[in-house]
Structures are given as C-alpha cells and as structure tokens.
Amino acid sequence: MKSYLAVLRGSFMVGLVYRFGFLFSIAGNIIYMSITYFLWRSIYQNRETLRGLTFDQTYIYVALGSAVFILLKTYVDWQMSYEIREGTVATYLTKPIDLQFYELFMSLGFFLMSLGAITIPTILLLVFVFRIEIPLGLGLAIFPFSLILAYLLSFCFDYFIGLLCFYTESVWGLSITKEILVTVLSGALIPLPFFPDVIHKILLWLPFQAIYYTPLTMVAQPNLGWGTFLPMLAVQLFWVIALFTLTRLFYNQAIKVLRISGG
Amino acid sequence: MSLIHIKDLTKHFKILNRREGLSGAFRDLFSGNYRTVEAVAGVSFDIEAGEIVGYIGPNGAGKSTTIKMMTGILKPTGGMLQVNGLMPYDNRIRQAQIMGVVFGQRTQLWWDLPVIESFKILKEIYKVDQKMFDRHMDMFNELVGLKALYSQQVRTLSLGQRMLCDISASFLHNPQVVFLDEPTIGLDISIKAKIRSVIKELNREHNTTIILTTHDLGDVEALCQRIIIIDKGKILYDGDIKRVNALFGAYRTLKLQIDDFTAATLQTLTGKLTEKFGAEHGISIAETEELWTDVTIDQARTPLSDVLNFVMSNFGVDDVRIVEISMENVVRKVYDGALK
Numbered sequence: 001m002k003s004y005l006a007v008l009r010g011s012f013m014v015g016l017v018y019r020f021g022f023l024f025s026i027a028g029n030i031i032y033m034s035i036t037y038f039l040w041r042s043i044y045q046n047r048e049t050l051r052g053l054t055f056d057q058t059y060i061y062v063a064l065g066s067a068v069f070i071l072l073k074t075y076v077d078w079q080m081s082y083e084i085r086e087g088t089v090a091t092y093l094t095k096p097i098d099l100q101f102y103e104l105f106m107s108l109g110f111f112l113m114s115l116g117a118i119t120i121p122t123i124l125l126l127v128f129v130f131r132i133e134i135p136l137g138l139g140l141a142i143f144p145f146s147l148i149l150a151y152l153l154s155f156c157f158d159y160f161i162g163l164l165c166f167y168t169e170s171v172w173g174l175s176i177t178k179e180i181l182v183t184v185l186s187g188a189l190i191p192l193p194f195f196p197d198v199i200h201k202i203l204l205w206l207p208f209q210a211i212y213y214t215p216l217t218m219v220a221q222p223n224l225g226w227g228t229f230l231p232m233l234a235v236q237l238f239w240v241i242a243l244f245t246l247t248r249l250f251y252n253q254a255i256k257v258l259r260i261s262g263g
Numbered sequence: 264m265s266l267i268h269i270k271d272l273t274k275h276f277k278i279l280n281r282r283e284g285l286s287g288a289f290r291d292l293f294s295g296n297y298r299t300v301e302a303v304a305g306v307s308f309d310i311e312a313g314e315i316v317g318y319i320g321p322n323g324a325g326k327s328t329t330i331k332m333m334t335g336i337l338k339p340t341g342g343m344l345q346v347n348g349l350m351p352y353d354n355r356i357r358q359a360q361i362m363g364v365v366f367g368q369r370t371q372l373w374w375d376l377p378v379i380e381s382f383k384i385l386k387e388i389y390k391v392d393q394k395m396f397d398r399h400m401d402m403f404n405e406l407v408g409l410k411a412l413y414s415q416q417v418r419t420l421s422l423g424q425r426m427l428c429d430i431s432a433s434f435l436h437n438p439q440v441v442f443l444d445e446p447t448i449g450l451d452i453s454i455k456a457k458i459r460s461v462i463k464e465l466n467r468e469h470n471t472t473i474i475l476t477t478h479d480l481g482d483v484e485a486l487c488q489r490i491i492i493i494d495k496g497k498i499l500y501d502g503d504i505k506r507v508n509a510l511f512g513a514y515r516t517l518k519l520q521i522d523d524f525t526a527a528t529l530q531t532l533t534g535k536l537t538e539k540f541g542a543e544h545g546i547s548i549a550e551t552e553e554l555w556t557d558v559t560i561d562q563a564r565t566p567l568s569d570v571l572n573f574v575m576s577n578f579g580v581d582d583v584r585i586v587e588i589s590m591e592n593v594v595r596k597v598y599d600g601a602l603k
Contacts, residue, residue, distance in 0.1 A: 002387050002390075003384075003387040003388040003389075003390070005387070006383065006384045006386075006387035006388065007384060007388075009384075010373055010376060010380060010381075010384050013375075013376055013380065014373065014375045014376060017375045017376075018375075086369065087366070087368075087369055088369050090331070090336055090364075090366055090369070091364070091366065091369060091370070091371040093334075093335070093336045093355065093359075094334045094335070094336065094359055094362060094364040095359050095371075095388055095389075096356045096357070096359040096360045096388065096389065097356070097359075097388055098356070256338060258336065258337065
C-alpha cells in the first residue's frame with residue numbers, strides 16, 4: 001500500500017507542475033455554466049416544475065455536473081494507450097506492482113489535483129457569484145462518498161478501454177465512443193428524469209447512471225432521505241466491485257496479446 | 264543450479280500481413296490473413312550468478328523478445344525458462360523484486376519530476392529500507408555524481424545523464440540480475456566509456472548478474488567474459504569472448520567514396536587489390552549505401568594503412584571513413600564458419 005501512496009504522491013506532484021493548465025478549465029466552466037443557465041431558464045419559462053423538478057433543482061444538478069465533470073475524467077485510457085504504443089508499459093510490468101492499482105493511484109494524484117484546482121473553485125463560484133443555494137442536508141453530507149464511488153466507477157470504464165489498447169493500439173474511436181455514451185447515458189448533461197420513461201427505466205439498470213446521476217441527485221434533491229440514498233449507494237458499490245473484478249479478469253486475457261516493438 | 268536456466272525456449276507472434284497503400288489498409292481491416300513469425304526459435308543456455316553476459320545479434324534477431332520473456336513481460340510459446348527457480352511470467356510480481364531492468368530507449372524515471380523523486384518512489388515500490396537506500400544513493404553518487412542531479416527534472420537531463428540515472432535506479436533494490444537492453448544506444452564515445460565503467464563497478468559491488476544486449480561491440484569487449492550471439496531466433500555462438508574477439512577485434516572497415524563510381528569500379532578495385540596483396544589478403548569488398556564502398560580488412564593479414572595508401576594513389580577518392588566492424592558483419596562471418 002505504501003508503494004501505491006508513493007505513486008499517488010508522485011502523480012500529484014506532476015499535477016502541480018502543470019497547474020496552470022488546470023486554471024484554464026475554470027474559465028471553460030464559467031462559460032459552460034452561463035450558457036446552461038440561460039438555456040434552462042428559457043426551458044423553464046412560465047413553468048414551475050418540469051418532470052417533477054424545479055428550476056433550482058435542475059440547475060444545481062447541471063451546474064454541479066460541470067464542476068465535477070473534469071474531476072471524474074481519469075484520462076487513464078489515453079494514458080494507457082500512450083504507454084502501450086510507446087512501450088513504457090514494459091517498465092511498469094518489470095516492477096513488483098499490480099497494473100490496475102498502479103494506474104488507479106496514478107490517476108488519483110490528478111484527481112486530488114483537479115479537486116483543489118478546478119472543482120472546489122468552481123463550486124465556490126457557483127455559490128458566491130452565481131448565487132446558487134446548494135441545499136444543506138443529508139444529501140450534501142453523503143455526496144463526497146458517492147463522488148468517490150463514482151470516480152472508481154469512471155476509472156473502471158477508462159481502465160477497460162485502456163486494456164482494449166493491448167488489442168487495438170489506438171484509442172481514438174474507442175475513447176470518443178465511450179465518452180459520448182458515458183456523458184449521455186449517465187445523465188451528466190441532462191438529468192435522467194428528462195429522458196422518455198422507458199429509456200429512463202432502462203438507464204437505471206445500467207452502470208452509467210451511478211457515475212453522474214447518483215451523486216448529483218443527492219445534492220439536488222436532498223429531501224429524498226436515507227430510504228432512497230442508501231439503495232443508491234449500494235448500487236454504486238455493487239457496480240464498482242463488479243467492474244473492478246471484471247476488468248481484473250480481462251487484464252489476464254489482454255496481457256497475453258502484448259507485443260512491445262523495438263528496443 | 265544456475266540462476267537463469269533456458270531450454271528450447273520459443274516465442275511465436277501472429278502478425279497481420281499488411282497490404283500496400285490506402286486501399287490495402289482498408290482491406291486489412293477485414294483481413295484474417297495472418298502469418299506466424301518465430302521470433303525465438305528454440306534457444307537454450309544457462310547463466311550463473313555474477314556473470315556479465317553479452318547477448319548480441321542484428322536487428323530483429325530475437326534479443327529483445329528473449330529479454331522480455333526473462334523479465335516476465337511476455338509469455339513463452341514453448342520450452343523451459345526459469346530465473347532463480349521460477350517461471351518469470353507466472354510469478355511476475357515476485358520475480359520483479361529480484362530483477363532490475365533498463366530499456367535503453369525508454370526510461371523508468373518520472374519524466375516531469377526531479378530525479379530524486381523517482382528514486383524515492385522506487386524505494387517504496389521495491390520496499391528498500393532506509394539504510395540500504397542511503398548506502399546505495401551514496402554509492403551512486405560516488406560512481407556517477409548523482410547528487411548534483413537530484414533536483415533536476417528528468418526531462419532536462421542529457422541522454423547520457425538520464426541513462427546513468429536509469430542504470431543506477433535499476434540497481435537500487437540490490438537485484439540478483441539486471442537486464443540492460445541497449446544501454447549505450449545513441450551515446451557518444453566518452454559517455455559510453457563512463458557507462459561501461461559504472462556497469463562494471465556495480466557488477467563487482469554485489470556480484471550482480473548482468474545480461475547486456477547491445478549493437479555496440481565495444482560494450483561487449485569492455486564488459487563481458489561470455490558472449491551469446493543470436494540471429495533469426497537461434498543461437499549462433501555461446502562461449503568465451505576471446506574467440507569472437509579475434510574475429511572482430513582485428514577487423515576494420517574502410518568506407519570509401521570513389522570518384523565516377525560505376526558498377527565496374529567494384530570489380531576493378533577487387534582485381535587491383537588481389538594483384539597487389541595476393542589471394543590471401545583478408546579483404547572483402549561490398550557496396551553498401553549509394554556511392555559508399557565498404558572494404559573490410561583483416562589487419563592480421565594486411566595492414567589497413569597499406570590498403571588506404573594503395574587505394575588513394577590508384578583511385579580518385581572523395582571521402583574516407585574508418586569504422587569498426589559492424590554486428591551484421593560479425594554475424595555473417597560466424598555464418599561463414601569463422602568460429603568452427
């Protein structure tokens with residue numbers, strides 16, 4: 001465990017080296033939050049609620065979604081594709097470490113970095129500049145735990161795509177497709193209740209919703225209570241364990257096709 | 264029992280037969296047209312603890328593939344492979360603890376961080392205790408002046424400095440065996456000499472076994488008592504360096520750029536050299552790149568200076584270079600039965 005913490009510390013330091021790049025993401029977030037504000041304002045014109053959600057609930061959901069959007073991107077797929085093509089993966093495989101945990105703790109360094117440099121400033125902007133009232137309560141209290149589970153889940157997806165690079169070597173198409181699927185099906189752009197009923201029901205059975213919809217709903221609708229939140233957390237936990245295990249099994253297959261050319 | 268035991272080791276790759284051009288690339292998308300390549304085709308040898316072995320051969324000979332199997336990255340297709348009594352691929356994490364690896368073309372150091380941070384991370388990864396860490400860091404400092412580089416970002420190091428750091432890093436956890444894959448690639452003469460002396464010192468310090476692959480016969484000459492030559496996945500020679508040394512040690516290649524070069528020039532040159540130095544002159548001639556003619560000379564039989572003088576006074580020569588014999592030429596000579 002200590003060795004992986006050293007890796008986390010290292011990748012956090014790499015994040016610090018590139019801290020200025022992070023600051024630009026905040027500018028992007030401000031633009032995005034402004035656009036979505038006017039978009040949803042006009043959708044809510046002359047309406048109190050839409051599909052049972054008030055404007056405030058929807059906007060908190062969407063704006064917070066943009067605050068955690070970069071946080072929940074691990075970029076592990078791009079990272080691994082680079083490592084596999086360049087052959088640097090060979091230097092990991094000759095060390096007494098587990099590739100999955102190594103990649104996870106590498107990405108956690110960046111997670112902490114973007115939490116401090118992007119997510120928290122964006123949330124402060126939301127509260128003090130955009131004057132959004134984030135409801136205090138149970139939902140907000142368990143939000144951090146849900147967010148960590150969401151991150152682990154997002155990692156599993158990206159690690160899976162990364163492992164596919166052992167076969168395909170290039171990651172472009174795969175990553176873009178995954179990105180679109182996750183963004184749309186997880187409710188990162190639009191809260192799931194706005195989807196047609198049938199699709200909404202189907203999506204609740206898929207792992208995608210546990211990445212964005214679950215933690216964001218907890219903050220946007222904190223009055224739902226333990227009765228709803230506890231099963232939501234349990235579903236998240238279930239998907240984390242399931243996908244973590246499945247990708248571990250898949251690694252054993254993928255590693256067999258590894259070819260490192262040159263050198 | 265020997266530290267590394269290899270018997271009839273094979274590795275096959277399935278490779279897609281790629282077709283030419285854009286339309287070919289499209290058709291390849293749906294093609295099941297694979298061929299099997301035998302990268303390693305039945306290799307056997309044993310390596311004892313403390314040896315420095317040169318594992319050499321031309322490009323694509325199967326050197327790197329063998330190294331990758333010994334380090335547990337690749338799974339052998341067939342045969343027996345044991346390092347310290349265990350099969351590396353099946354016990355990857357455990358075996359990694361007793362190995363150090365340097366791939367010359369890629370680094371294990373953290374590109375964006377100061378040098379010392381990589382060593383600190385490796386300390387945790389290999390669970391090196393503080394005492395051993397301090398002792399080894401002092402040793403590296405004495406050998407390569409590591410301390411001066413501690414706070415320098417790895418990406419700003421010169422290739423030679425980076426390689427010295429990489430080699431040091433691979434010895435940090437006091438491994439039983441270190442694999443050095445092309446450690447001097449792309450480096451100039453003076454830094455090569457430095458790297459060779461460092462490798463020698465590190466080997467002496469803990470009697471660490473070292474397996475070295477290289478293109479540079481100078482590396483092998485300077486470091487190894489034993490040499491294994493591999494080509495097309497098979498071992499051509501395995502034994503004392505002295506016999507091979509005689510083979511390439513005395514040879515030099517004279518590269519000539521001759522005026523008004525035509526196909527006939529080569530024949531004229533061969534004829535005149537035979538006339539001058541007799542039939543047993545130990546000189547072979549080949550045209551390599553455009554306009555360059557390679558004259559390989561066995562100095563035990565004919566002095567290089569004589570040949571050079573003769574050529575200069577009989578032909579119009581634009582440019583001359585003298586190089587040590589190449590790996591490819593050594594392998595060709597071994598094929599021709601030079602070691603029989």
